[in-house]
Amino acid sequence: MIAMPEMDLLPATRRALLHRLATAQAEGRAPSLVGAVLRDGAPVWTEGRGLVDGAPPTADTQYRIGSLTKTFVAVLVLRLRDEGRLDLADPLGAHLPQAPAATAGLTLAQLLAHTGGIAAETPPPWWERTDGGVRPELAGILEPEPVKHPAGRRFHYSNPGYALLGALVERLRGEPLGQVLAAEILAPLGMTRTSLLPQAPHAQGWAVHPWADVLLPEPATDTGRMAPAGQLWSTVQDLSRFGAFLAAGDPAVLAEATLAEMRTPVAPPDGPAWDAGYGLGLMLKQDGGRQLAGHTGSMPGFLCTLWVSPADRLGAIALANTTTGLAVGGLAADLLRITAEHEPRIPDPWQPLDTHDPALLELTGPWYWGPGAVAIRLRAGGDLELGPLTGPGRAARLQAQPDGTWLGLDGYYAGETLRVIRDAAGTVTHLDLGSFVFTREPYGDGAVTPGGLDPQGWRPGPA
Template identity: 60%
Template sequence: MDTFAEDLELLPATRRALRHRIAVAQRDGRAPSVVAAVARGGEVVWEGSRTSVEGHGPDGDVQYRIGSITKTFTAVLVMRLRDEGLLSLGDPVEKYLPGTGVGEVTVRQLLAHTAGLAAETPGEWWERTPAALRPELSAVLGERPLLHEPGTRFHYSNPGYTLLGSLVEAVRGTSWEQALRAEVLEPLGLDRTTAGPEAPHAGGWAVHPWADVMMPEPSEDLGLMASAGQLWSTTRDLARFATFLVRGDERVLSSESLREMRTSAAPTEGVAEPGYGFGLQLMDGSGRRLVGHGGSLPGFVAGLWLSEADDVAAVVLANCTSGLPATTVAVDLVTIVAAAEPRFPEPWRPFREADPVALDLCGPWYWGTSAQVVRLTSDGILELAPVGATGRTARFRAESDGSWTGLNGYYAGETLRAVRGADGRVSHLDLGSFVFTREPYDAQAPVPGGVDPRGWRGIG
């Protein structure tokens, strides 16, 4: 009997498609080398590389600089502090870092790039100059650190994540690097993710835009800016980290807190504006929701992207300053696997013991004349959806007082209550002041505005 057990090993045609995508990326991006990995089911199922050096190719153990993917690691450290009760996301940064001049900015806003801070530091290009030029936070922030009103818009900020790294140090009483090593890297077994390069590692190169020549890029220690982009890592370590970002690890961060990180926390300014959670970028690609982060520093580009629904993650690293779009290539690798070998859905299973109160809410309801249906899933979640039309859909979690709390969409955080009559039967549902009845405009229910006593009728 076929039990539809998930086979992690990829089909030959899928593996060839992945190799081809990397080959095209290396050629078109004119990268000295590119290395990639795909994870599925929590395991690395494919590794590939392409290089300009004959007979040599990097593998999943070769370090590259990962740039702003470092921000995701920093966000994990901050969320750990929140979960331990050492800070609140709504706290002003002034509480932990007095004298910065951005006191009203909150931890939450820094995580989501909504603090209004400048994108870069004042002075020379910080990624290509010594950290000694920025010895204090004042040198990172400058005389005019706020360009926008905090909380009003998404504006990507490297100084913002520098503040978060300093916040970690202030609360923990240790360096950002030491905290990261002890609290994240060691528990997750990411022993090839380091603040400085450790052999074997790639060298960073600048490739001339109009000629097939190149020169080495400097590799600077970022100092205070380390928490925004310092790390070196490998495709194997990052594939393992991508799995953690979905499944969680109680030694580091719970799956619930990681779900919070993967939820949009930044106001957008139209369809072209990327979504952002806490240390994670969000996008829609090829009909699927993708979460991850890109990174770049002189000499290197990086991309880590995953589709939770497809249980597929991809990592792409290259050693060129520009030219190879690592995020685009990583998303393409996810799409290749997800499209060619779609994930088997979990088998349908009935309840072992259904909640009779919840069952009483199942079936058709009406919001005015709009037909809706409530379903109870085997995980105890109520689902509300329109019948035969597009509209607001929502999922609700049961609470101890008998109410239900919205988990997504328009009704996220809203309370759903079943109101019962004197006979104990459910009269109607109350959802944020909306009344849902068993019949359209049921005269027996407290429909706002009342119901015409003559009832339904034709014209004339």
């Protein structure tokens, strides 16, 4: 996110956020609930409802964050990839020889995106409420026949899949997961209140009776081998730092480009609704035309969600200490939406380029793919932006390559090569983008148009 000075949230915005949070806590019957909104990478609103140890929760109150732990593990795997230690297309067994045989051939990308097809849960007993000593070895986290679907064919959420990824991180780093997390993510981001086990002040996890306003304490288990699937505890203050990182990257942890890769959909939604998906360790959600990335989380006694919207430079967090009854994913999305609608993002001031290559101006302006009009614009950093002249259509950013070609960075042309074709005099005659020919006039040059042009050219319609 690009930092820009803005005032605190307006009173009307704060009132709307408070109403949404208070309604969620009362109707969801949560013993406590804390919410927060981030703007430009910093918290601008935090509110706690209910009680923790006799007082409302604060930004420093620890809650268990459940499956949001998986995003931390995914970051550690992507760090190994960016260091050249592994490739996401590698089979798990190439780096983790002790992996159960049925999982050895699954790729790391499939495990990250929950497309490996392996079981959603461990064999009994329920891993979230039992001590990790019940299954001290990796062999104990999966049943004898754990494959439920063909690998790569569908999204099937798997908690043991992330336990395997956590074991991979430990093997390649030669240290326990907690030490790797602290050194590679928590310390660089200044997250001093995130830990594998609870540290005071922290909330007690509760189950709320469905038909009476009474509580049952939930155990705060150390899940051992399953820790990478949901063990972490954190605070709104720390998750604000993590949310800022997820939206914009941090060179001390992962580059912005790698975070953008994590936010790219890999797995389709599981069900009839197409408003959600999964990237590399990140849940993805379409909310009122807004693209959110983050993760939900649940463990007995706790619920959690962190969403970020890089386009809006906003994020939202919701943490509660109840097992069920509160839709925290929707709540956090609503907190972000309320802020965006009440206080739309103020665009950065337009500024001319500091410098440019005059030769690139020759490529800008209108071009035609057949009769379809597109435009190429020169952007900061020397990139080109291709898009429809009017209306919807294919668009992409293009980056200059050492050999004089241009590489598509996103959209339909991601990974495709644009070549600038010149005549003997050095004048640009046309562009070739993945075999598509772009000319300065609609079907302007039959000599370069695949299939040629009718010799009579353009004509009036039939009488």
